Amino acid sequence: MDPEQFLELANTVTKMKMFPYFEMAHAVISCLYIRDDLGSGAHPFSRKHPFSCWLSSMVNIFASAILANFLLGEPIVGAFRNPNQILLATVVWYLIFYSPFDFVYKVCKFMPCKVILAAMKEVIRCKKVHDGVSHAAKIYPNGFLIMIAIGTVKGNGASFIKILERLMRGVWTPNAMEILTPTFPTKASIAASIIFIVDKKTDWISVPHALVYFGIVIFFVYFKLSSILLGIHDPFVPFENLFCAIFLGGIWDALAHIITNAKKGDENSPKVEIPRREETKKKD
Amino acid sequence: MDPEQFLELANTVTKMKMFPYFEMAHAVISCLYIRDDLGSGAHPFSRKHPFSCWLSSMVNIFASAILANFLLGEPIVGAFRNPNQILLATVVWYLIFYSPFDFVYKVCKFMPCKVILAAMKEVIRCKKVHDGVSHAAKIYPNGFLIMIAIGTVKGNGASFIKILERLMRGVWTPNAMEILTPTFPTKASIAASIIFIVDKKTDWISVPHALVYFGIVIFFVYFKLSSILLGIHDPFVPFENLFCAIFLGGIWDALAHIITNAKKGDENSPKVEIPRREETKKKD
Amino acid sequence: MDPEQFLELANTVTKMKMFPYFEMAHAVISCLYIRDDLGSGAHPFSRKHPFSCWLSSMVNIFASAILANFLLGEPIVGAFRNPNQILLATVVWYLIFYSPFDFVYKVCKFMPCKVILAAMKEVIRCKKVHDGVSHAAKIYPNGFLIMIAIGTVKGNGASFIKILERLMRGVWTPNAMEILTPTFPTKASIAASIIFIVDKKTDWISVPHALVYFGIVIFFVYFKLSSILLGIHDPFVPFENLFCAIFLGGIWDALAHIITNAKKGDENSPKVEIPRREETKKKD
Numbered sequence: 001m002d003p004e005q006f007l008e009l010a011n012t013v014t015k016m017k018m019f020p021y022f023e024m025a026h027a028v029i030s031c032l033y034i035r036d037d038l039g040s041g042a043h044p045f046s047r048k049h050p051f052s053c054w055l056s057s058m059v060n061i062f063a064s065a066i067l068a069n070f071l072l073g074e075p076i077v078g079a080f081r082n083p084n085q086i087l088l089a090t091v092v093w094y095l096i097f098y099s100p101f102d103f104v105y106k107v108c109k110f111m112p113c114k115v116i117l118a119a120m121k122e123v124i125r126c127k128k129v130h131d132g133v134s135h136a137a138k139i140y141p142n143g144f145l146i147m148i149a150i151g152t153v154k155g156n157g158a159s160f161i162k163i164l165e166r167l168m169r170g171v172w173t174p175n176a177m178e179i180l181t182p183t184f185p186t187k188a189s190i191a192a193s194i195i196f197i198v199d200k201k202t203d204w205i206s207v208p209h210a211l212v213y214f215g216i217v218i219f220f221v222y223f224k225l226s227s228i229l230l231g232i233h234d235p236f237v238p239f240e241n242l243f244c245a246i247f248l249g250g251i252w253d254a255l256a257h258i259i260t261n262a263k264k265g266d267e268n269s270p271k272v273e274i275p276r277r278e279e280t281k282k283k284d
Numbered sequence: 285m286d287p288e289q290f291l292e293l294a295n296t297v298t299k300m301k302m303f304p305y306f307e308m309a310h311a312v313i314s315c316l317y318i319r320d321d322l323g324s325g326a327h328p329f330s331r332k333h334p335f336s337c338w339l340s341s342m343v344n345i346f347a348s349a350i351l352a353n354f355l356l357g358e359p360i361v362g363a364f365r366n367p368n369q370i371l372l373a374t375v376v377w378y379l380i381f382y383s384p385f386d387f388v389y390k391v392c393k394f395m396p397c398k399v400i401l402a403a404m405k406e407v408i409r410c411k412k413v414h415d416g417v418s419h420a421a422k423i424y425p426n427g428f429l430i431m432i433a434i435g436t437v438k439g440n441g442a443s444f445i446k447i448l449e450r451l452m453r454g455v456w457t458p459n460a461m462e463i464l465t466p467t468f469p470t471k472a473s474i475a476a477s478i479i480f481i482v483d484k485k486t487d488w489i490s491v492p493h494a495l496v497y498f499g500i501v502i503f504f505v506y507f508k509l510s511s512i513l514l515g516i517h518d519p520f521v522p523f524e525n526l527f528c529a530i531f532l533g534g535i536w537d538a539l540a541h542i543i544t545n546a547k548k549g550d551e552n553s554p555k556v557e558i559p560r561r562e563e564t565k566k567k568d
Numbered sequence: 569m570d571p572e573q574f575l576e577l578a579n580t581v582t583k584m585k586m587f588p589y590f591e592m593a594h595a596v597i598s599c600l601y602i603r604d605d606l607g608s609g610a611h612p613f614s615r616k617h618p619f620s621c622w623l624s625s626m627v628n629i630f631a632s633a634i635l636a637n638f639l640l641g642e643p644i645v646g647a648f649r650n651p652n653q654i655l656l657a658t659v660v661w662y663l664i665f666y667s668p669f670d671f672v673y674k675v676c677k678f679m680p681c682k683v684i685l686a687a688m689k690e691v692i693r694c695k696k697v698h699d700g701v702s703h704a705a706k707i708y709p710n711g712f713l714i715m716i717a718i719g720t721v722k723g724n725g726a727s728f729i730k731i732l733e734r735l736m737r738g739v740w741t742p743n744a745m746e747i748l749t750p751t752f753p754t755k756a757s758i759a760a761s762i763i764f765i766v767d768k769k770t771d772w773i774s775v776p777h778a779l780v781y782f783g784i785v786i787f788f789v790y791f792k793l794s795s796i797l798l799g800i801h802d803p804f805v806p807f808e809n810l811f812c813a814i815f816l817g818g819i820w821d822a823l824a825h826i827i828t829n830a831k832k833g834d835e836n837s838p839k840v841e842i843p844r845r846e847e848t849k850k851k852d
Contacts, residue, residue: 050532052464073643075357075423077430086429100536139643145654146645163735167447172458174740180620248618252668334816336748359641359707361714370713384820451731456742 010214018124020088025120027092028108030061030158035096035105038169045169046097056168057093058086063165064128064157068150072139118228122220129155129189130213133196144201148193155189184234188223191236192216294498302408304372309404311376312392314345314442319380319389321450329453330381340452341377342370347449348412348441352434356423402512406504413439413473414497417480428485432477439473468518472507475520476500578782586692588656593688595660596676598629598726603664603673606737613737614665624736625661626654631733632696632725636718640707683796690788697723697757698781701764712769716761723757752802756791759804760784 016022034057035042046053058080059066065079080086095104107113132154136147153160159178166173178186199205199212226232244250300306318341319326330337342364343350349363364370379388391397416438420431437444443462450457462470483489483496510516528534584590602625603610614621626648627634633647648654663672675681700722704715721728727746734741746754767773767780794800812818 047528047533047537049464050528051466052461055463069357071643071645073357073637073641073646075355077355077420077424077427077433078357080429080433081424081427083426083428098531098533098536101540136645140645140649142651143645143649144651145648149645149648167458168461168463170459170461170464172456172740174735175738177620177736177738179623179736180617180738182619244615244618247666249615249666252666253615256669331812331817331821333748334812335750336745339747353641357641359639361639361704361708361711361717362641364713364717365708365711367710367712382815382817382820385824451742452745452747454743454745454748456740 007208007210010208010210013123013217014210014213016123016127018127019085022120022124022127023085023088024092025117026124027061027089028096028117029121031057031093031096032105032108032114033158034060034165037166042097049169052169053097054090054093056165058089059161059165059168060158061089061093063161064132064154067153067157067160068132068135071150071153072136115225115228118224119221122224123217125155125185125189126192126213126217126220129192129216130196133193133200137197137200144197147197148190151193151196152186152189155192156183156185159183159186184223184227184236187234187236188220192220291492291494294492294494297407297501298494298497300407300411302411303369306404306408306411307369307372308376309401310408311345311373312380312401313405315341315377315380316389316392316398317442318344318449322453326381333453336453337381338374338377340449342373343445343449343452344442345373345377347445348416348438351437351441351444352416352419355434355437356420399509399512402508403505406508407501409439409469409473410476410497410501410504413476413500414480417477417484421481421484428481431481432474435477435480436470436473439476440467440469443467443470468507468511468520471518471520472504476504575776575778578776578778581691581785582778582781584691584695586695587652590688590692590695591653591656592660593685594692595629595657596664596685597689599625599661599664600673600676600682601726602628602733605734610665617737620737621665622658622661624733626657627729627733627736628726629657629661631729632700632722635721635725635728636700636703639718639721640704683793686792686796687789690792691785693723693753693757694760694781694785694788697760697784698764701761701768705765705768712765715765716758719761719764720754720757723760724751724753727751727754752791752795752804755802755804756788760788 034053035046038045062079062085066076068074069076069078096108097105099105108117129151133147133151136143136150140146156178158165162178163173163176166176182190195205195212195216199209205212223232223235318337319330322329346363346369350360352358353360353362380392381389383389392401413435417431417435420427420434424430440462442449446462447457447460450460466474479489479496479500483493489496507516507519602621603614606613630647630653634644636642637644637646664676665673667673676685697719701715701719704711704718708714724746726733730746731741731744734744750758763773763780763784767777773780791800791803
C-alpha cells in the first residue's frame with residue numbers, strides 16, 4: 001500500500017460514522033457483558049426484573065456519556081438525548097436477552113462474530129476517547145489531568161460505572177472498583193488520551209492527525225484481538241513493574257529490608273523481594 | 285354535575301396552590317415514612333442522631349427536586365432554595381418526631397387523618413409529574429425518555445432516593461433499589477408522564493388539558509385510597525404479566541421447554557410454566 | 569499590642585495567600601489521614617494499588633471543592649483545574665507514601681511539626697468556609713441553608729467524602745457517615761458559616777469583617793491545638809446536650825416516663841434518665 005493510500009484510509013477511519021453499525025456493536029458487547037455478569041442467573045433475572053435489566057443495560061451502554069456529563073457538570077440525562085440511539089440499544093438489549101431459543105445470543109457468542117464485534121467496539125472506543133479529550137480541552141484548555149480523566153471515562157466508562165450498574169441490579173460489590181485494579185482498556189484509554197493531548201497541544205508529533213488517530217485504532221484493535229485470541233491481557237504490566245520498582249518504593253523498600261536485616265545480624269534470611277504487581281484480573 | 289361545572293372544577297384543581305397545605309401533607313407523609321422505616325429504633329435514633337434524622341427527612345421530602353436537579357445537571361442544593369418550604373418541612377419533622385407524648389404522630393397515624401393526608405399527597409404528586417415533564421420538554425423537546433424519567437423521579441423521588449437516604453442514617457440496603465422492583469407509585473408516575481407527553485406533543489387526546497390533569501389526579505387518589513383501605517396494591521400486575529408472557533420470553537421459554545422435553549422423550553413431565561411476576565412488595 | 573496593629577494583623581491574615589505553604593500543609597494532613605486510615609495495610613496497599621492510593625488522596629485533598637461543585641451543579645472536575653495545585657498535592661502524596669526510609673512521614677508525625685501543620689490547615693479551613701459562604705450567597709442570596717451547607721462542606725469536605733473515598737480503596741463503611749455523628753470540625757464549620765452569614769447579611773456584628781475572620785481563625789486553631797495537645801475533642805457537646813434535653817424530647821420523654829410509671833403505680837423504679845449524647849468519637 002503506498003503512503004498516500006494509507007493516509008487516505010486513515011482519513012476515512014477518522015471520519016467514519018459510528019451510527020448505526022459501530023454503535024450496534026458497542027451495544028451488543030455491553031449487553032453480552034451484562035448477561036455474562038449475571039452468570040447463570042441471567043435467565044431468571046431478565047424474566048423477573050425486566051425493567052432493572054433494561055435500565056442497567058442502558059446505563060452500561062451509555063456509561064461513557066453519563067460519566068463524562070457527570071464529571072463536567074452537564075445534564076446526566078443528556079446521554080439519552082438521541083431517540084435513535086436509545087431505540088437501537090433497546091432493540092439490541094431485547095434481542096440479546098429475549099430472542100427465541102437464545103438465537104441472537106448464541107450467534108453473538110460465536111467466536112468469529114465476537115471478534116468482529118469486539119474490533120468494532122475498539123474503533124468506537126478510540127472515537128470516544130478522542131471526542132472526550134477534545135471536549136474537555138475546549139472547556140479547560142490547561143486542565144491536562146481533566147482531559148485525561150474525561151478521555152479515560154469516555155473510553156472505558158462501563159468499567160467505572162460497574163459498581164453503580166450492579167447496584168441497579170441489587171448487587172453491591174465495593175471491591176470491584178475499577179480504580180483499585182485498572183484493567184487494560186482503562187490503561188489503554190489513559191495512554192490514548194495522553195497521545196491525543198500531546199498531538200493536540202504540542203508539536204512533538206509531526207505525523208498528520210489522521211495517522212495518529214488511525215494508529216491508536218490499530219493499537220486498540222490489535223490488543224483486543226490478542227486478548228481474545230491469544231490470552232495476552234495486559235502488555236503494560238512489565239512497564240508498571242519497572243516504574244513501581246524504581247519510583248514507588250520497590251528499590252528503597254528492598255534497601256530498607258537489607259539494612260534492617262544487616263542490623264539484626266540475621267545473615268540467614270537476606271531474602272530481598274521487590275514487590276511485583278500481579279497482572280490485573282480481567283473479570284472479578 | 286353538569287359538564288361546565290366539572291370543567292371549572294378541573295381548572296381549579298390544575299391551578300391549585302401547593303403551598304402550604306399540600307406541601308404540609310407531603311412532608312407529613314414523608315416523615316411518617318421515615319419514622320416507620322426506622323421501626324422500633326425511631327425513638328432512640330431521633331434522640332441520639334437528631335441531625336442525621338433531620339437531614340434524611342429533608343432529603344426524603346425534597347427527593348423529587350434533588351433527583352430531577354441531579355439528572356438535569358442543575359444545582360442539587362437548588363431544591364432547598366425556598367426558606368419557607370424548608371421551615372414548613374422542619375416544623376413538620378419536629379412535630380412528628382418530638383411532639384410531647386407523641387401526640388402529633390398518633391393523630392397523623394389515625395386512619396381518617398392518614399387517608400386525607402395521603403390523598404393530598406397524591407394531588408401534589410400529580411403536579412410534580414406534570415411540572416417535571418414540562419420542564420424536561422423545555423430542555424429536550426424530543427427526549428421522550430428523558431421526559432418520562434424526569435416525570436417519574438419527580439412523582440416518586442422518595443423511592444428512588446431511598447437507599448441514599450437510608451445511607452444517611454447509616455443503613456445500607458443495596459437490595460432496596462426501586463428499579464429492581466418498581467412499586468405502584470413509580471409505575472403510576474410513568475403512566476402519568478406518558479399521558480402528559482401524549483397530551484402535550486400530539487393531538488391524540490382531544491379533551492382539554494385541565495381534564496386530563498384532573499383525570500390523573502383522580503386516578504392517583506383512587507388507587508392510593510384502594511391501597512390504604514382495600515389493600516389493592518398494584519393494578520398494573522395483570523398487564524405486566526401479559527406483556528412479559530408475550531414479549532419478554534414467557535411464550536418462547538414455554539415453547540423451548542416443550543421442545544426440550546419432547547426431544548428427551550420425557551412424556552411424564554410436560555409441566556409448562558409461564559413465569560409469573562409476583563406482586564411487588566409494598567415495604568421491604 | 570495596640571488595637572491598630574491588631575487590626576492590621578487581622579487584615580494580613582484575611583488576605584494571606586494559601587498557595588503554596590498552607591495548601592501544602594492541607595495536603596500533608598490529608599495524606600497523613602489517608603495513611604493512618606489504611607492502618608497497618610498502608611505499606612502493602614500503597615505498593616500494590618498506587619493508582620487507587622493516589623486518586624483517593626487527590627479526592628481527599630480536593631474534597632471540599634469536589635463536594636461544593638457537586639452540590640452547586642458546577643463541573644466536579646473543576647476542582648482539578650489548577651495544574652500547580654495538583655502537582656503540589658501529588659508531590660506531597662509521593663513523599664508521604666514513598667519517601668526513602670519513610671523519612672518524610674516520620675518527620676510529619678513528629679509532634680511539633682504536626683502541630684504547626686494542623687494549625688496551618690485550620691487557617692486554610694477558615695478561608696474555605698468563608699469562600700464557600702460568599703460563593704453560595706452570590707448564587708442564592710436568600711438561601712441561608714444553602715450557604716451553611718456549602719460553607720460546611722467546604723470547611724470539612726474530607727469527612728463528608730470519606731465513605732466515597734474509602735470506596736475508591738475498595739472499602740465500604742456505610743456506618744462512617746459524617747452526618748450520623750458530626751465531628752467537631754463539622755460543627756465548627758457550621759458555626760463559622762453562620763457567623764459569616766450574620767456578618768455578611770445583617771448589621772448585628774459591628775466589628776470590622778477582618779476581625780470576625782481573624783476571630784474564627786483563632787477559634788479554629790485554638791480548638792485544634794486543644795484537641796491535639798489536651799485531648800479536648802468537642803466543646804459543643806454540653807450545649808448540644810442542653811438543647812436536646814429542652815427541645816429534642818429530653819424533658820418530655822422524662823415526663824412521659826414519670827407519668828407511665830405513676831400510672832403503673834410502680835413506685836420502686838422512678839429512675840428518670842435524660843438521654844445524653846455521648847461525645848462523638850474522633851476516629852471510627
